[in-house]
Amino acid sequence: MAFRFRQPSVLPGFGLTMGFTLFYMALLVLIPLGGMVLFTTRMSFDDFWSSAVTDPRVVAAYKVSFGASMIGASINAVFGFILAWVLVRYEFPGRRIVDSIVDLPFALPTAVSGIALTTLYAHTGWIGRWFDMVGIKVAYAWPGIVIALTLIGLPFVVRTLQPAMEDLEVELEEASASLGASRWQTFRRVILPTVLPALLTGFALAFARAVGEFGSVYFIAGNMPYRTEIAPLLILIRLEQFDYLGATAIGVVMLVVSFVMLLIINVLQWWSRRFQA
Amino acid sequence: MSIEIRNISKTFGKFKALDDVSLTVDAGRLTALLGPSGSGKTTLLRIMAGLEQADRGSGQIFFHEEDVVDTHVRHRRVGFVFQHYALFRHMTVFENVAFGMRVQKRAARPTKDAIKARVHELLGLVQLDGLSARYPHQLSGGQRQRVALARALAVQPRVLLLDEPFGALDAKVRKELRTWLRRLHDEIGITSVFVTHDQDEALEVADEVVVMSQGKIEQVGTPDDVFHNPKTEFVMRFLGEVNTFHGRVDSGGVQFGALHASYPHTQRKIPGDARVFVRPHDVTIDTKSNGLPSMLAKVERVHSAGAFVRVVLSTETGQTLNAELSQERFTSMKIEIGSEVHIRPRHIRVFTETD
Amino acid sequence: MAGVVSMRHQSGPGRASQGKTEPAPVRWALITIALAFLGLFLVMPLVLVFTYAFNRGLGVYFAALTEPDAMAAIRLTLITAAICVPLNTVFGVCAAWSIAKFEFRGKNLLITLIDMPFAISPIIAGLIFVLLFGARGWFGPWLIDNNIRIIFATPGIVLATMFVTFPFVARELIPLMQAQGTDEEQSALTLGASGWQMFWRVTLPNVKWGLIYGVILCNARAMGEFGAVSVVSGHIRGLTNTMPLHIEVLYNDYQFTASFAVASLLALLALVTLVVKSVVEWKGAREHAQAVREAESEQS
Numbered sequence: 001m002a003f004r005f006r007q008p009s010v011l012p013g014f015g016l017t018m019g020f021t022l023f024y025m026a027l028l029v030l031i032p033l034g035g036m037v038l039f040t041t042r043m044s045f046d047d048f049w050s051s052a053v054t055d056p057r058v059v060a061a062y063k064v065s066f067g068a069s070m071i072g073a074s075i076n077a078v079f080g081f082i083l084a085w086v087l088v089r090y091e092f093p094g095r096r097i098v099d100s101i102v103d104l105p106f107a108l109p110t111a112v113s114g115i116a117l118t119t120l121y122a123h124t125g126w127i128g129r130w131f132d133m134v135g136i137k138v139a140y141a142w143p144g145i146v147i148a149l150t151l152i153g154l155p156f157v158v159r160t161l162q163p164a165m166e167d168l169e170v171e172l173e174e175a176s177a178s179l180g181a182s183r184w185q186t187f188r189r190v191i192l193p194t195v196l197p198a199l200l201t202g203f204a205l206a207f208a209r210a211v212g213e214f215g216s217v218y219f220i221a222g223n224m225p226y227r228t229e230i231a232p233l234l235i236l237i238r239l240e241q242f243d244y245l246g247a248t249a250i251g252v253v254m255l256v257v258s259f260v261m262l263l264i265i266n267v268l269q270w271w272s273r274r275f276q277a
Numbered sequence: 278m279s280i281e282i283r284n285i286s287k288t289f290g291k292f293k294a295l296d297d298v299s300l301t302v303d304a305g306r307l308t309a310l311l312g313p314s315g316s317g318k319t320t321l322l323r324i325m326a327g328l329e330q331a332d333r334g335s336g337q338i339f340f341h342e343e344d345v346v347d348t349h350v351r352h353r354r355v356g357f358v359f360q361h362y363a364l365f366r367h368m369t370v371f372e373n374v375a376f377g378m379r380v381q382k383r384a385a386r387p388t389k390d391a392i393k394a395r396v397h398e399l400l401g402l403v404q405l406d407g408l409s410a411r412y413p414h415q416l417s418g419g420q421r422q423r424v425a426l427a428r429a430l431a432v433q434p435r436v437l438l439l440d441e442p443f444g445a446l447d448a449k450v451r452k453e454l455r456t457w458l459r460r461l462h463d464e465i466g467i468t469s470v471f472v473t474h475d476q477d478e479a480l481e482v483a484d485e486v487v488v489m490s491q492g493k494i495e496q497v498g499t500p501d502d503v504f505h506n507p508k509t510e511f512v513m514r515f516l517g518e519v520n521t522f523h524g525r526v527d528s529g530g531v532q533f534g535a536l537h538a539s540y541p542h543t544q545r546k547i548p549g550d551a552r553v554f555v556r557p558h559d560v561t562i563d564t565k566s567n568g569l570p571s572m573l574a575k576v577e578r579v580h581s582a583g584a585f586v587r588v589v590l591s592t593e594t595g596q597t598l599n600a601e602l603s604q605e606r607f608t609s610m611k612i613e614i615g616s617e618v619h620i621r622p623r624h625i626r627v628f629t630e631t632d
Numbered sequence: 633m634a635g636v637v638s639m640r641h642q643s644g645p646g647r648a649s650q651g652k653t654e655p656a657p658v659r660w661a662l663i664t665i666a667l668a669f670l671g672l673f674l675v676m677p678l679v680l681v682f683t684y685a686f687n688r689g690l691g692v693y694f695a696a697l698t699e700p701d702a703m704a705a706i707r708l709t710l711i712t713a714a715i716c717v718p719l720n721t722v723f724g725v726c727a728a729w730s731i732a733k734f735e736f737r738g739k740n741l742l743i744t745l746i747d748m749p750f751a752i753s754p755i756i757a758g759l760i761f762v763l764l765f766g767a768r769g770w771f772g773p774w775l776i777d778n779n780i781r782i783i784f785a786t787p788g789i790v791l792a793t794m795f796v797t798f799p800f801v802a803r804e805l806i807p808l809m810q811a812q813g814t815d816e817e818q819s820a821l822t823l824g825a826s827g828w829q830m831f832w833r834v835t836l837p838n839v840k841w842g843l844i845y846g847v848i849l850c851n852a853r854a855m856g857e858f859g860a861v862s863v864v865s866g867h868i869r870g871l872t873n874t875m876p877l878h879i880e881v882l883y884n885d886y887q888f889t890a891s892f893a894v895a896s897l898l899a900l901l902a903l904v905t906l907v908v909k910s911v912v913e914w915k916g917a918r919e920h921a922q923a924v925r926e927a928e929s930e931q932s
Contacts, residue, residue, distance in 0.1 A: 006736035007289075010328050010350050011817055012827035014734050017726035021742075024723045028795055029748060032760035035770055039763050079669045086666040090659055098667065100910045104674050107849065107902035109856025111876035112895040115883050116677035119684065126680065127672070151673050183654060212753025214859035215876070219883070232755035236863060239759065244768050251759045258751040262744065265751075328818055350821045357822040363815035367837040377823035380833070432823055 033255070039248045052249030057225055058234060061250075064145065065231040069210035072149030073157075077203045080157030087158070088165040102159070105152045110215025117148055118220040140222030145230065148216040153206030160205060164198035164272070197272030204268060208261035212254065278341045278435045278468050279304040280325060285336035287320050287329065287492075294320040295331070296492040302436075302470060302485075304341075307462045309479035310472045312489035313515070318472045319440055321489070325470065326438050327353045340435050356429030356467075358439040362421045364413040370424050371396055371409040377432035399427040402461070419450040430465070439471035443478060455482050476516050480504060488512050510628040513554050520560065520598040522553040524627075531627050534592060535572050540627050551629045555622040560600035562588065563619045564610055571619040574598070576612055588612065590620060681899045684892035696882075696890035697897070704870045705878035705894070708786065712874060713854040716794045720850050724801025725843070729835070731802075732809030733817065743806070749798045757795045758863025761788055784866030789874060792860035797853045804846030808839050845912045852905040856898050 006014065040048055052058065086092075087099050105113065121128040121138040131138050138144050168191065176186040214232040221228045231250060238247035280302040287295040295317045302308050310318040323329040325338060327350035338346045345353055365373050374396045378387050387395065400406040403423035413421055422442065429437060442458065443451040459482050462469055473479050479486045480500040488495040488503055488511070496508045507513040524533030526548050531538055533553045563571065574590040577597070581587075586607040588600045600620065612618065653659070686693055696702060727746060731739060749757065763769045765782035775782060782788045816838065820830040836843070858876040865872040873881060875894055882891035 006734055008330055009734055009814070010330075010821060011733055011814060011830075013831070014730055014736075018730040018734075018736075021723065021727040021730055024719075024726075025745060025798075028791075028798060029745070032764055032795070033748075033752075035764050036756070036760045039770075079666070082662055083666040083669065086663050089653065090663055092663055096910070098670060100906050101670060101674055103906055103909060104678065104902060107852045107856075107905040108678075109852075109858060109876050109895075109898045109902070111858040111879045112681060112856070112898050112902075113677055114858075115879060115891060115895060116680050119888070120677055120680050126676065147673070151677075154673065208751050212751070212756070214753065214755050214862075218859075219880075232753045232859065235753075235755050235759055239762060239863060242768065244763060244766070247759055248763060251756050254753055254756055258748075258753070258756075262747070262751045266744065326822060328822070350818075351824055351826065353822075354824070355822060357819070359815050359819055361815060363819040365816055365819075365834055365837075376820070376825070376833070380820070380823065380825040380829045428819075428823065 036248060036251055036255070039244070040252055043245045043249070047245065048249050048252075051246045052253050057229070058231070058250060060226040061229050061231040061234045062253075064142075064227075064229060065211055068142065068145040068149050068230075069153075069207050069213075071146050072153055072210050073203050073207040075146070075150045076153045076157040076206045077199060080154055080202060080206075081161060081199060083154075084158045084161035084165055088162055102155050105155050110152065110213065111219075113151055114148065114216040114219035117151065117216060118144070121147060121220065139220050140228070142228060144220035144222070145217050145228060148220050149210035149213055152213050152216055153210050156205035156209060157199070157202035160198050160202035161195060164195045168194060197268055197274075201265060201268040201272060204261060204265045208258065208265065211257060211261070279339075280436055280468060280470070281337075281339040282321070282325070283337045283339070285321070285324060285331045285338065287317070287324060287331050287335075293492050295324070297335075298492070298494055299336075300487060300494060300497065302468060304468050305466050306484045307459070307469045307471075307482065308485045308487060309483035310470060310487050310489060311474070311476060311479040311515075312495075313474060315491070316489040317492040318474075318487075318489045322438050322440055322470060322472045325436070326350060326355045326357045328357070354432065354435045356426075356432065356434030356437040358422075358425045358429050358437070358442055360441040360444050362413070362425040362445075364421055364424055364428070366413050368412075369409065370400070370405065370411050370413070370416070373413070373424055374399055374409075374428045374431050376428065395431060396427075399431055402430075402464075403427045417450075418446050419454055422446065422454060426461075430467075434467070437467050437469040439469065441473060442471050443473070443475075451478075458482060480516070488515060490515070507626065510552065510554070513626055513628070518557050518599060519554045520557065522555070522596070524551050524553045525549070526551045526627065526629055531625070534594060534596075536570055536622075538570075538622070538625055540625060547629065549629055551627050554626045554628070555598075556624065557587070557599040557601040558585070559622055559624040560598070561621045561623055562590075562600055562602060562610065562612065563621070564612070564616070566619050569621055571621040574618055574620050576614050576616050576618060579607075579612065579614060581607065590618070592620075678899060678903075681892055681895050684888060685896035688889050692889055693893045693896075696887075696893035699890070701870045701873070701881075702878060702890070702894060705873045705875050706897075708789070708873065709855050709875040711786065712790050712793050713851055715790050716797055716854045717847060717851050719794060720797055721801050721843075721847055723798070724803075724805055724846060724850075727802040728805035728809050728839075729831075732806050733814050746799050746802050749795055754792075754796055754857065754859030755863055757860035758792045761791050761795070761864055783864050784868065784872060786872070788864035789861050789872065792864045793854050793857050796857050796860050797850045800850035800853060801843070801846035804842050804849070805839055808842040809835075812838055841912045841915050845909055848905050848908045852901050855901060 043051075083102065087095065087102075118139050119125050121131070121144055123129065123132040123137065123139070125139070128138050131143075136143065138147065172190055172194070173186055176190045177183075181189065212232060214230070214236075217230050218233060221230060221233075223229050223233060231254060235247045235250050235254075238244075238250065280300075282298060282300040285295055285298050286293070298317070298321060300321075310321060312318045320329060324331050327345070327348060331338075331346065336346070337344050340353075365376065368376065375392050378392045378395065381387075396409070397406060400409055403426055405420060405423055405427070408416065408420065413424070416424065426439075426442075443454055446454065455478060458471075471483075480503075483500060485497065486500050486503045487497050490511045496503050496512045498506070503512060504516050507516060513519060522533040524531050528548065529537070530540055531551055531553055533551075572592055574592045576588060577591050578589040579586065580589075581604070584604075585601045586604055588602065588607075589597065590600060591597050598620075654662070697706075731742065762783055764771055765775060765788065766772050767776065767783070769783075782791070816834050817830050820834045825833065855874075856876055857874075858880070861874055861877060862880075865874070865877055867873060867877060867881065869881065875898060879891050879894050879898075882888075882894065
């Protein structure tokens with residue numbers, strides 16, 4: 001059979017729309033990203049390695065970024081699960097409003113949530129003062145970063161879990177109960193394994209988003225080198241020092257991480273469809 | 278307007294959906310394309326409409342004498358009724374039917390009043406005039422089907438093509454709509470082709486039936502013709518139930534089981550292996566031998582709830598076969614499960630490997 | 633990655649009947665935990681924005697918004713959105729049409745590529761344009777010779793914002809158009825409609841709610857983008873500060889009330905976005921419910 005790019009169709013406009021799609025994407029996304037990857041050719045491999053991987057300040061920033069993102073995504077996995085379950089399964093006053101509010105982090109600019117969280121959790125803030133009384137510093141410290149990254153990741157977990165939970169057949173649980181399983185056993189052995197791919201997808205999405213997050217963290221982190229400085233901020237600092245190569249090196253590492261996360265997420269989504277007919 | 282298909286082929290990847298098909302549909306006829314799924318019937322219909330392109334370089338399609346193979350669907354002027362109706366969900370019934378007139382070039386477009394009159398005329402024709410302000414989701418399946426039909430007729434198509442027109446409806450509505458379609462066709466007389474996998478539908482409604490299998494046309498004929506004179510084994514098997522015997526053709530006739538039968542000279546065969554088909558209603562059952570050649574069989578099961586009594590028999594060679602007889606005859610014969618009977622086919626059809 | 637921001641057909645709870653759901657105390661405990669979590673992380677910050685914005689009275693609030701630098705920031709934000717949103721909308725409609733209505737090789741790869749800006753840090757979104765157009769970037773010297781400014785100027789801000797908001801409309805439309813199939817379009821063609829007539833009269837009305845939500849979300853993100861814009865803007869007050877950058881400047885100057893006043897505008901925009909989303913989902917759910925009812929009435 002001859003190679004055929006597209007199956008014939010009577011509908012018009014494929015050439016025009018596909019052409020514009022590819023043109024626009026190439027101009028806006030692919031060429032600029034390619035330009036960044038090409039920029040690494042301006043430095044030797046050793047320079048790249050030392051500014052992207054072995055520089056202690058960079059390593060510390062990676063640790064902060066990935067560590068806090070991991071914790072934030074984990075918190076979201078637990079509370080996002082509860083939230084999704086409550087929204088899918090229970091009826092309570094204001095459920096619809098609560099459901100809408102979950103999307104807030106998608107729509108709320110990160111600068112706004114950044115200054116709001118910082119003010120809230122500063123040692124004089126509405127919540128921060130209570131932590132201050134027991135001697136925990138939240139804003140301008142590690143916990144602040146985790147809180148900011150939790151906020152922006154929450155909708156990813158909830159919105160991935162909700163459809164999976166809605167698709168759970170009540171019959172499965174009925175079957176499990178009729179076979180003598182307790183509610184907890186049903187949850188552990190029937191419900192959790194069924195929604196696990198969705199939970200992991202949500203976790204991965206929240207993590208990926210958190211690793212790249214800048215706005216909300218920037219305000220609350222305190223940005224102390226080696227301690228509360230995240231990797232995206234370090235890119236910005238390098239650029240402000242006109243160290244394009246240093247910024248590029250870190251940028252390429254982050255880009256690779258994004259690609260890997262995208263790959264993992266695609267695999268997870270494929271996995272979650274595996275049992276579907 | 279007549280439709281003539283000449284040597285059309287269509288492949289999807291490696292799958293040959295249509296293999297050098299030629300067909301003539303006479304003007305004013307209601308023709309059924311009948312076949313199992315994958316037989317190519319829908320592909321053929323969509324190629325007639327211009328929704329699908331035949332393989333490059335293959336064949337021609339004529340509407341009357343005009344070659345339309347390169348005419349875009351938009352200009353081909355066919356009325357096409359989709360299996361799931363494809364009504365525009367955001368438009369009312371009125372707007373759906375008016376659509377085809379409203380999108381015409383300004384010069385050709387009827388006036389607002391003319392469109393309105395035509396829509397109501399069509400809705401009257403399909404008996405839906407009271408529902409013109411409804412949206413598709415407010416209609417039943419049968420009503421939606423009729424709106425789709427009215428919409429297709431609104432552009433005064435040269436031919437009307439219907440893809441599984443009753444496929445998405447439940448059994449009762451299906452039957453009603455079937456009779457209604459036949460009446461409608463007689464009223465407007467437009468050349469119509471519909472696709473179906475349901476033999477009853479094809480045999481009951483159509484003037485002419487085109488039986489298809491694996492991308493080829495097996496037989497074209499009147500319902501009577503294809504049912505009673507199937508030209509191929511496929512047609513025989515597809516239209517109604519059959520009992521199959523393996524046999525041998527010799528110079529005098531055909532030998533199958535314990536029987537030797539002569540068959541009509543029109544079916545003269547080259548000697549060799551053959552398959553012999555008998556329809557259940559062509560099987561005669563006798564409790565005693567009456568001298569005529571017959572086969573011995575044992576009664577296995579009897580289904581007597583229905584217009585006819587169905588008897589499941591097993592022959593001496595262990596073959597299962599079905600017979601159908603009238604309630605009167607069944608009662609008069611006193612057939613019991615387990616009893617031995619003589620069976621005799623009244624009509625057989627023989628197909629050999631060369632067919 | 634945007635799959636999760638797409639519209640959903642909500643189906644209410646209440647399917648689980650007696651005996652299979654958790655006991656009431658567990659149920660209420662879970663609801664309490666969920667609401668407390670949401671309150672702490674989402675509602676409190678939102679309430680705080682408006683409280684701080686208005687805590688020195690309406691006069692101060694409006695003074696903060698009408699001050700020249702604030703007005704300049706609002707103007708720049710509006711200009712940026714006015715360029716980004718239409719372009720990304722045209723792109724989104726084109727991408728959705730070609731992806732949802734045709735079968736071709738490499739479709740999944742294309743969808744993944746469109747999703748890419750979601751997965752990439754906004755800082756990188758800014759960085760790539762600095763590397764292209766910055767003083768020491770690929771085209772930097774040529775731009776300087778020809779006296780064209782992109783970085784630290786409006787074009788850079790627009791580009792970075794376009795990159796970040798690139799997928800929103802497309803991701804909203806693709807699943808919607810895929811679900812609707814091509815029958816109605818084919819039907820329009822058999823009735824003699826031209827390509828444009830088919831698109832304007834059949835395709836577009838069918839996806840209008842999804843399109844509206846995609847555009848609104850794209851707009852909210854365009855107006856609120858902070859990271860990518862910080863990289864390319866240069867923070868020149870009154871010239872290259874957008875609203876989020878202006879919030880940062882005010883906040884770092886300890887002008888908290890003014891900062892929250894500007895923030896309250898963006899928070900309001902976010903709330904409007906959520907309301908639109910709810911309306912769109914409600915419309916979708918209603919149509920969905922109708923479809924279900926139809927199916928049921930056909931059965932009976």
